[in-house]
Structure formats: structure tokens, C-alpha cells
Amino acid sequence: MVKKLLLLVVLWLVFFSSLASGYDVLLWGNQEEPAPPQEEFLLLGDLGGHGFSPEAWVDLLPPPEKVVILPSKEDLNRSSEVLNELSRKGYPVVVSDALGHFVHSFSFTENYHTAVFFNFLQDTPAASFDRFLQELQEKNPDLVVIFGTRGNRVLLEEQFAPFRDRIRFFERDGLPRNFRERITVEEKPVLLFFYSSRCPACRELKEKVTPPVFEKYADRIKVVYLDYTLSKNYEKLVLLEEHWKVEEKTSVEIFSDAGYVATEDPERITTLLEELIEKTLKSPRTLPPPRPPERAEELIFSRFRGFTPWVVAGAGFLDGLNPCAFATIVFMVNLLFVLGHSRQRVVEIGVTYTLAVFITYLLLGLGIFQVWQTLAAYRIVSRIVYGAMAGVLLVFAVFSIRDAITYKKDRKETGMTLGLPKGLRVKINQYLKESFSKRRLFAAAIVSGFAVSILEAGCTGQVYLPTIMYIAREIADYRLKAIGYLVFYNAFFIIPLLAVFLSVFFGSQSKALVEFGRKNILFSKIALACLFVVLSILLLESALA
Structure with a gap:
């Protein structure tokens, strides 16, 4: 009885601190x-x-x-x-x-x-x-x-x-x-803001959407940000979810001793957040302590036992719909074809890039890069890399528009920026083959896959991946099964990326498309310019997020 009362008091002090004076x-x-x-x-x-x-x-x-x-x-x-x-x-x-x-x-x-x-x-x-x-x-x-x-x-x-x-x-x-x-x-009333440091949508809500609301109440509340990719914070999140019976779990969840907000909708979250803050400020400071939940480890383990391989696979597939990774592989495949590399070489490099993404995300799940990833420097590097890539794509778009104007004026395929004269193209290809050896291309693909994964790791399943990561790191008896789930999750995570790669590869090699492009050079150049602009906008959004 004494132990239960002690646990109740500790939980109340840790999670519902606004009751203390x-x-x-x-x-x-x-x-x-x-x-x-x-x-x-x-x-x-x-x-x-x-x-x-x-x-x-x-x-x-x-x-x-x-x-x-x-x-x-x-x-x-x-x-x-x-x-x-x-x-x-x-x-x-x-x-x-x-x-x-x-x-x-x-x-x-x-x-x-x-x-x-x-x-x-x-x-x-x-x-x-x-x-x-x-x-x-x-x-x-x-x-x-x-x-x-x-x-x-x-x-x-x-x-x-x-x-x-x-x-x-x-x-x-x-x-x-x-x-x-x-x-x-x-002590002001506390709002616990749970988010993932690896989630662009979370960062958008944390850094741009919710601050105006919090600033409005800055002298009356205290906001504490907790990254739930860290085990100790995930334990707190699970206990609070159990206490408040949160059914629809999202990548951002905010709790106080008066309730919670769980949504990723930028328009809804501000309204719900204001309602929660007002309710928190009006809550009496003498509320009886809540029923103490089970220990966090037991709750997390019970979630893990409820997973099935196909549920995990579905979560991995949905999380793999990452436009930034898609933009990178589209750009890379087209660039390799422009440089004159063979179909076999493009397939090898594309598969290497995809495997690099798979391995990097697997290691992230295991937590090996956790400390490095939380460093503020990685955000700066991320913005520089994506900004540079967006700039290159915009240059390509300008070149494509310039080629379209040139072709409309002269009706000749020669003299185009992205379609060089045959003699010069042969010399450039020869130089590229000497400079970009097979070893260098593979190294570039590996580094690119690693960098894209680290710099813009997408939102992971708020229930599935954090739970699997926790089990893999904290509970030795089930570590092997958890690692197996991580592998399965990440295998399905890269399926959308493989699908994009194959569609771009076969689309670029389609004889019908090639012939259509030759007969409709003006349309092809304008369409290519539009593609480069769209990809550049995607990357700029990541650079500025």
C-alpha cells in the first residue's frame, strides 16, 4: 500500500507539475x-x-x-x-x-x-x-x-x-x-510538447505554427519540449497516453494536467491548443491525483506484442512516401543518363543509393546516430545541401527554357545548353568516364543515400517505430524480434523509393518517349523545365523548414 501511494505521488509530481507551487x-x-x-x-x-x-x-x-x-x-x-x-x-x-x-x-x-x-x-x-x-x-x-x-x-x-x-x-x-x-x-502550469526530432512536420508545428499561441500565454504557462525518439521521453509519452486514453496517436502530442491535444493539422492545432491552455489555467490546483498507470515498460511491451509483420510493413510503406528522397533519385537517374552512362550502370547506382537509404534508416532506428542527429549543426548542413540542390535544379530549368526558345527560333537540335553538339558530347563523355570511375560513382551513391536519409529523415510512425526502437534498445529478451521488425519496416520503407526509381528508369529508356521527345522537342524542353522547377520547390521547402 505504501509503495502504491509513493508511486502515485512520484507520477503526479513528474507528469502534472503545475499542481506544485x-x-x-x-x-x-x-x-x-x-x-x-x-x-x-x-x-x-x-x-x-x-x-x-x-x-x-x-x-x-x-x-x-x-x-x-x-x-x-x-x-x-x-x-x-x-x-x-x-x-x-x-x-x-x-x-x-x-x-x-x-x-x-x-x-x-x-x-x-x-x-x-x-x-x-x-x-x-x-x-x-x-x-x-x-x-x-x-x-x-x-x-x-x-x-x-x-x-x-x-x-x-x-x-x-x-x-x-x-x-x-x-x-x-x-x-x-x-x-x-x-x-x-x-511554477507555472506546464505543457509537455512531445515531438520527433526526425520529423519535418513536427518541426513545422514546433517552430512555426504553435509559437504564436505560446507567446500569447508566455507569462502564464511553461512549455517543455520532449523528443520522444529518446527512450526516457517515450516512456513519459506512453504513460500520459494511457492516463488520458489517447486513441488517435499522432507525431505531435501536447499534454497538461487538464487534457491533451493530438493532431498534425496546422489549422486545428492552434484552436485546440488555445482551448487546452485556457482549460489548464482555469483548472483547480487541488485536483485529486489520477489513477496510477502501469509501468511504462509494460505498456510499451504490450503495444509491441500487438504488432503483426503486415501492420509494421504498412506503417513502413506509408512512411516511405518521402518527396525529398524521390526528388533526389529522379535528379540522379536523369543526370546519369545525361552524362551518357549505360543502363546497367544506372541500375547499379540506383540500387546502391536505395540500399544506402535502407541501411541508414535501419541504423537510425537502432539509435546509433541518435546523438549525432540531435546536434543543431545537422539542421544547418541540411539546409545548405538542399538549398544547393534546389539551386542546381533551377539552373537546369533555366537551361531547358533557354533550349526551348533556341529551338523555336532556329528549329535545330544543335546549340542547346542541355543538348550539346555531338563532337563536344563525345569528348565530355570520355572525360566523365575517366573521371567518374565505377568506384567513385558507387561512393557517391552511398554518400548521397546516407546524407539524404540523415538530413531529412521523414516522419516515422508515431506508434510503430518508436515502440520497436524502444524494445530493441531497452528490453534484451525481445531485442532480436524487435530488430527483425525494424528490418521489415525499413524494407517496406524503401519500396516507394524503388518504385519511383524504376518508373524514372524505364520512362527515361522508353523508345516511345524518346521518339516522342525527338518529334516534340519544344514540348519536352518545357516539360523538363517544369519538372526541375517542381523538384527545386520541394527541396527549397526542406531547406527552409
Whole structure:
């Protein structure tokens, strides 16, 4: 009975944090007396500047999980060995302006509400503020505590201006003896925004569609973004889905202690989100705790047992309808034909590209690239690559239109940009055959398939793939079966890609189409230009998403 009650309380605190009122941060420094009893605070900020000996200081400190140490210059000079020892023991020792070997900041989170601490000791800090601001942007803290000096206060306030509404600044030089101050971190109602970092539609909703709604209520709610491709976040999502009996699961789901929103429709989600926020703000803070669900692992495993191979195959096929991958293979096949490669070589390269996509998605499912994929840099690379490809396609479109105009004027096939004179075409083909060896072409196909898959991994089945990935990573007894499902899923994932490849290949080689193109050069050039423009727009959308 006691265990059940404890579980109920933990679940309520973790998932329905808006019912809590907040927590206190106790700051103390320049002390002549020990810190107050541990029971009086959740987190203690020690400002240094005290009169204790290094040995006494260590004995008077609370446990590492209850304290952040913000040493003064005197502490660094007098107690550097002790501070290094405390750091090795797990105490967060913060020096933000690159003095010593300590951390530049420390953050403490309780029920998704975060306090971040900075400690600047130099009047002219030799530090890059960009990383501080990026860190704050990512953590979206409720409180930023900055300790500085009279000399650096103006600079720090200017640098941290975007977060001025949540900053408490303290000048160390002006603190009185036995300084103590208690700061309460007020907890706003929390909305948990579950999404997949590998899903373009999710990013569209997260970064463009929903922010205006959240900004409207920014001073009254807190939004926490949780990527459910990470196991710990998927566990939370499954528990919430079970509690709220979510039947139609989508790639984006948003929860509060008053309900949920589950939709991918950009027009509906804003209306539903406003309704949920208003309902959350009006909900009483004394609601009885919900019925505790089963453990997350058991729920996920029960989902996994309900899967059949053909259900998994269907999910893989639907997720494989990726226009960006289609645009790439259409472009590649046509380019290989323009360069004069044989049908056999085009088939080999097309199959290699498709297999590269298959293997990359399989590895993504297993989580091997999970850490790399979540890096912000991959988004920048993605935009550059797709923007460059879109630009090349637009150039091809211009060339096709130019050829159409040239042909309409002269009625000759020679002199066209995309249809070079025979002698020059022979020389170019000879050069290409020497430069683009079989080995290089295969390497290019592999790299292209890998890059396209990594840079624009499409929305995966919100129920199927995350569940299979979780089982494959977390539950050893069923790992082999889960990996088999992953292989099956990805095998059907590439079927649409293979279908596009074969249709483009046989379409490009069709004698009827070739003959039609010769007799209708003007129409063919205009149609080709339209195709290049459409593919370019698809890639530009991915670059700007």
C-alpha cells in the first residue's frame, strides 16, 4: 500500500507539475555562521567570501545535490585545492569567465522549472556570451541568478538583456556580512510538447505554427519540449497516453494536467491548443491525483506484442512516401543518363543509393546516430545541401527554357545548353568516364543515400517505430524480434523509393518517349523545365523548414 501511494505521488509530481507551487533557492555568503539546516531549502547557493577555513568549509557544506558553489576570487586563491577536490566529489563549482577548471554554469530543475546560475569574477570577463545565451534559449529557465562585480554589471546586463525579465543580479562587492536571501521559483502550469526530432512536420508545428499561441500565454504557462525518439521521453509519452486514453496517436502530442491535444493539422492545432491552455489555467490546483498507470515498460511491451509483420510493413510503406528522397533519385537517374552512362550502370547506382537509404534508416532506428542527429549543426548542413540542390535544379530549368526558345527560333537540335553538339558530347563523355570511375560513382551513391536519409529523415510512425526502437534498445529478451521488425519496416520503407526509381528508369529508356521527345522537342524542353522547377520547390521547402 505504501509503495502504491509513493508511486502515485512520484507520477503526479513528474507528469502534472503545475499542481506544485514552487521551490525556494537560498543564497548565502560572507558567512560567519554555518548554513541553515538542510530541511529548510531545496537548493543552496554558496557565494563564498566567508570566514571559514577550507577544512571547516567542507564540513559545513550540505550534500552535492543540495548546493552550488559560487566561489569568490579570494576563495580561488585561498582554497583552490579544496575547490578542485569538491568538484571531483560532484559539487558544482561555477566560474563563468574561464578561471580554473570549473563549470561555466549550473542549472537546477524541479518539476520542469529551472534555475540557472552564473558566476563572473573579472571586471572584463574573457568569455563568449553566445554559448550562455544559446544555453538559456535551450533550457528556457524560470530564474537566472547572476553574480558579478560592480565593474562588470553593466556589461553583463547588456549581454543577458533577452532574459532580463527573469534575472536576479547580485554585486559580490556590495554584499553585507552574513548575507542571506531566499528566492522562490514560481511554477507555472506546464505543457509537455512531445515531438520527433526526425520529423519535418513536427518541426513545422514546433517552430512555426504553435509559437504564436505560446507567446500569447508566455507569462502564464511553461512549455517543455520532449523528443520522444529518446527512450526516457517515450516512456513519459506512453504513460500520459494511457492516463488520458489517447486513441488517435499522432507525431505531435501536447499534454497538461487538464487534457491533451493530438493532431498534425496546422489549422486545428492552434484552436485546440488555445482551448487546452485556457482549460489548464482555469483548472483547480487541488485536483485529486489520477489513477496510477502501469509501468511504462509494460505498456510499451504490450503495444509491441500487438504488432503483426503486415501492420509494421504498412506503417513502413506509408512512411516511405518521402518527396525529398524521390526528388533526389529522379535528379540522379536523369543526370546519369545525361552524362551518357549505360543502363546497367544506372541500375547499379540506383540500387546502391536505395540500399544506402535502407541501411541508414535501419541504423537510425537502432539509435546509433541518435546523438549525432540531435546536434543543431545537422539542421544547418541540411539546409545548405538542399538549398544547393534546389539551386542546381533551377539552373537546369533555366537551361531547358533557354533550349526551348533556341529551338523555336532556329528549329535545330544543335546549340542547346542541355543538348550539346555531338563532337563536344563525345569528348565530355570520355572525360566523365575517366573521371567518374565505377568506384567513385558507387561512393557517391552511398554518400548521397546516407546524407539524404540523415538530413531529412521523414516522419516515422508515431506508434510503430518508436515502440520497436524502444524494445530493441531497452528490453534484451525481445531485442532480436524487435530488430527483425525494424528490418521489415525499413524494407517496406524503401519500396516507394524503388518504385519511383524504376518508373524514372524505364520512362527515361522508353523508345516511345524518346521518339516522342525527338518529334516534340519544344514540348519536352518545357516539360523538363517544369519538372526541375517542381523538384527545386520541394527541396527549397526542406531547406527552409
